[in-house]
Amino acid sequence: MAGSERRVHVVLFPFMAQGHVLPFRCLAGLVRRARPGASVTVVVAAPGAADSLRASLAADGLHGVRVHALPLDDHPAADTCHRDQLIALFVASESLRPAFRRFVAGLRAADPGAGVHVMADMFLGWTLGVARDAGASHSVVVTCGAYGSALYFSLWSSVPLVPDTASSPDDDGAFTVPRFPGVTLRRSQLTDHLAAADGTDACSTFINKQVAALRSTDALLVNTAESLEPEGLAMLRRFLGSVPVYPIGPLLRAAAPSTVKNNNAGSPILAWLDKQLPGSVLYVSFGSTYTISAPQMMELAAGLEKSAHRFVWVIRPPAGFDDVDGESFRPEWLPEGFRERVEAGGQGLVVRCWAPQVEILAHAATGAFLTHCGWNSVQESLAHGVPLLGWPLSAEQFYNAKMLAEEMGVCVEVARGMRAALSRDKFAAAVETVLGDTVERAEMRRKAAKMKGVISAARESGGDGSSVKVMERLFADMHGTRRVADK
Ligand SMILES: O=c1ccn([C@@H]2O[C@H](COP(=O)(O)OP(=O)(O)O[C@H]3O[C@H](CO)[C@@H](O)[C@H](O)[C@H]3O)[C@@H](O)[C@H]2O)c(=O)[nH]1
Numbered sequence: 394m395a396g397s398e399r400r401v402h403v404v405l406f407p408f409m410a411q412g413h414v415l416p417f418r419c420l421a422g423l424v425r426r427a428r429p430g431a432s433v434t435v436v437v438a439a440p441g442a443a444d445s446l447r448a449s450l451a452a453d454g455l456h457g458v459r460v461h462a463l464p465l466d467d468h469p470a471a472d473t474c475h476r477d478q479l480i481a482l483f484v485a486s487e488s489l490r491p492a493f494r495r496f497v498a499g500l501r502a503a504d505p506g507a508g509v510h511v512m513a514d515m516f517l518g519w520t521l522g523v524a525r526d527a528g529a530s531h532s533v534v535v536t537c538g539a540y541g542s543a544l545y546f547s548l549w550s551s552v553p554l555v556p557d558t559a560s561s562p563d564d565d566g567a568f569t570v571p572r573f574p575g576v577t578l579r580r581s582q583l584t585d586h587l588a589a590a591d592g593t594d595a596c597s598t599f600i601n602k603q604v605a606a607l608r609s610t611d612a613l614l615v616n617t618a619e620s621l622e623p624e625g626l627a628m629l630r631r632f633l634g635s636v637p638v639y640p641i642g643p644l645l646r647a648a649a650p651s652t653v654k655n656n657n658a659g660s661p662i663l664a665w666l667d668k669q670l671p672g673s674v675l676y677v678s679f680g681s682t683y684t685i686s687a688p689q690m691m692e693l694a695a696g697l698e699k700s701a702h703r704f705v706w707v708i709r710p711p712a713g714f715d716d717v718d719g720e721s722f723r724p725e726w727l728p729e730g731f732r733e734r735v736e737a738g739g740q741g742l743v744v745r746c747w748a749p750q751v752e753i754l755a756h757a758a759t760g761a762f763l764t765h766c767g768w769n770s771v772q773e774s775l776a777h778g779v780p781l782l783g784w785p786l787s788a789e790q791f792y793n794a795k796m797l798a799e800e801m802g803v804c805v806e807v808a809r810g811m812r813a814a815l816s817r818d819k820f821a822a823a824v825e826t827v828l829g830d831t832v833e834r835a836e837m838r839r840k841a842a843k844m845k846g847v848i849s850a851a852r853e854s855g856g857d858g859s860s861v862k863v864m865e866r867l868f869a870d871m872h873g874t875r876r877v878a879d880k
Contacts, residue, residue, distance in 0.1 A: 398430065400507035401872045402500050406436040406493075407534075408486070408514040409465075411681035412767055416536045416616050418449060419644035420512065421458045426854070427864035433458045436496065438465040438489055453646075463492045483599055487519050497527040508872045512614060515542075518606025530871050532612040532639075537768045539617045539640070540625030540796045541789035543632050546607065547572050549600040552590035554583065573628060581809050582791035608633055612867060616642035616768065618851035619858045621775075621844070625796065639867045641860050643772040643848055648755035662705055663752055665742055669703055672760035672838075675782070675824055676753050678707040680767040683786040687711040687725045689808075689815050694731050696820030697741065702828045703758075704741040707748045712811060719746050754779050761827035763807070766793040775803065776852075778845035780827055780837035784808045803841045805833070 403424050407417035417435065424433050435450070435458060437443050443462040450458045465485065500509050509529035513520040515536065524531035535542050548554060551571035570576040580588065590597045607613060613633065619626060619640045630638050666674060677697070679685060685693070690711050697704050710717040711726055722732065722745070735741040750770070753759055754777045763782040764770045771793055774781055781804040783794035797804035807823045808815050826833050854861045 398428075398868075399872045400504065401428065401431045401868070402504065402507055402509045403428070403431050403433045404436060404497065404500070404509065404511045404529075405433065405534075406511065406513040406517055406520055407536075408483075408516045409438050409442060412769055413514055413516075413536050414446070415646070415769055416642075416644035417514075417534070418446075418453055418455075419646060420534065420614075420641070421450065421455050422453060423641060423644065423860055423864050424512075425455065425458070426861050428868045431868075434461050434500075435459070436461050436463060436493065438463050438486055440464060461496060463489045463496070465489060480595055480599060483516050484595070486517060490519055490523060493520065494523050494526070497523055497529055501527055501529070510871060515603060515607070518603040521606045521610055530611045532614050532867070532871075533607055533610045535613060535615045536644075537616065537789050538625060538771070538793060538796075539615050539622045539629045539638075540800075541768065541792040542615070543625060543628035544570055544573070544576065544578075544792040545789035546600070546604050547632055548583070548587060549590070549597065550604055552587070552592050552597055554588065554590075572632060578791075578795075581813075582785075582795070584787050608636060610636060611871065612636065613638045614641045614867070615639070616644050616772075618642055618847065618860065619863075620847045620851060622796075624800070637870070639863050640858075641863050641867070643776065643851060643860070645769075645772055645776055645848075645852065646751050648752045648777075649749075660749060660752070662742060662744060662748055663756060666705070666753065666756045666758040669758035671757045673703050673828065674756075674758045675700075675702055675704040675761050675763055675828060676750075676759050676779075677704055677763040678748065678750060678770070679709065679765040679784070679786060680770055683765055683767075683790075683811070684709045684711055685784075685786070686811060687713065687723075689811075689813065690726050691728060692815040692817050693820060694727050696815070696817035697824070698728075698731065698735060699817055700821040700824035700828075701740070702824050703739075704735075705744060705748065705753060706741060707744045707746065707750075709746055721745075761824075766790040766797065766804075768793060771797065772848065775841060775844040776848045778838070778842040780804065780834070780841045782807050782823055782827055784813075786811050801840060801844060803837055803844060805837075 405417050405421055407413045421433055421435060424431060437446055437460060440462040443460050447460045511520055511524040511529050511531045512534050515533050521531050547570060565579045565581045567577050567579055570578055586596045613636050615638060617640050626640055732743045751773055754773050759779055761780050761782060762774045765786045766783050767790060781797060783804045783806040785791040785794040794806050798806050805823055805826060807820055850856055851859055853859055
């Protein structure tokens with residue numbers, strides 16, 4: 394087979410946010426496993442981020458993977474800028490077109506006999522034109538799941554949305570998702586941007602450009618497995634028409650081996666977990682980009698304390714406090730004395746900004762995860778058989794939560810959106826459901842364990858549906874006997 398393989402340069406281009414860069418790091422490893430002879434370069438849209446990405450790739454054992462920086466210096470990475478600036482950052486990424494064009498042309502010129510394949514983030518649709526002009530093949534990498542993406546892109550392609558039963562924007566009216574008559578949503582499962590969109594606003598214009606790229610790229614690579622989301626993938630394929638869809642996920646990092654061996658002296662959080670009973674701790678984190686409000690944080694703290702269950706809570710500054718440094722807590726965020734009380738009493742740990750999430754989820758003491766249902770967090774949780782409490786905040790997270798609760802039965806949704814009125818009693822009751830001695834807990838754990846098995850099978854190299862096999866198929870289709878770029 395190797396004899397018929399054409400040399401190929403693979404260019405990976407993530408959007409500069411943790412939730413996107415992390416799966417792209419795993420994608421670099423997957424490309425290496427599926428096509429060991431390929432050269433792989435990760436393009437970053439900020440020279441300042443190149444060194445840390447190089448270090449991360451080396452830590453992943455991907456020493457031969459190159460990093461090429463393009464000059465988007467005056468824009469911060471998405472997880473350090475205000476969420477409202479995201480759309481500006483998306484649009485600004487298009488200014489990289491000339492530099493990216495030069496880079497791809499340089500690869501072609503340096504090795505004219507080889508193929509070039511650009512694997513670009515779903516928010517970098519403009520790269521398709523660059524790839525086409527350079528005679529390179531192109532795929533769009535969807536870092537989200539299939540079900541969430543199918544609904545998200547379908548909704549944005551159908552604005553303005555008119556809920557069937559809402560008489561005012563405050564009514565939580567139900568409506569049927571365009572193109573998917575079997576799926577009903579509520580008004581509260583739309584972001585404000587989506588609910589207000591009319592097709593001419595900046596968000597609609599931007600996302601419609603991405604949808605156009607999804608529909609005309611050579612392949613769609615989705616961070617999921619056929620066995621994990623068969624229905625979601627069927628919906629995405631229906632939405633896209635003829636573009637081939639390759640479920641190359643789950644793109645997941647493995648936990649450091651010491652976690653599994655309960656040997657965590659080097660990490661205070663993991664060392665604390667070592668002292669807890671199996672399945673007894675709630676892990677609370679809302680990902681790398683979104684956050685809840687200060688009043689919500691107050692109520693959540695009260696609910697956690699009231700539940701009397703153990704927890705590890707990773708706190709990023711609430712909305713409106715984006716300028717606060719990475720160390721401090723403000724009095725507006727947490728009830729007076731909360732942190733000192735729960736830490737001294739052994740009930741919980743309050744961690745500022747960032748924690749070793751995969752290691753926490755892999756730890757035997759972790760029994761449930763309160764999450765915003767970002768797709769990386771979802772897959773990391775299920776990969777370790779950990780059931781979820783869902784509090785979707787934005788983007789496609791509402792649809793991930795819906796699928797996890799209604800289709801997979803591994804999640805209880807406790808709140809919805811960045812303005813949700815949270816009740817401490819309701820929240821404490823939900824924690825009891827997932828960590829107490831309840832029938833629901835047993836059932837959710839059983840279903841989450843099943844998903845763990847599904848994910849583990851997709852990560853092994855052997856089976857036909859495994860991510861390596863799917864990636865091998867992509868290369869065979871694109872750069873084996875059929876050469877899409879040369880058609
Ligand atoms: O303290 C922390 C917090 C986060 N993480 C990691 O950061 C990633 C966070 O990703 P995710 O859970 O997907 O959340 P976001 O960062 O919010 O992800 C964005 O990207 C996802 C994939 O496209 C989308 O599903 C989300 O809606 C979007 O907000 C995960 O790998 C976590 O393990 C840590 O390691 N430590």
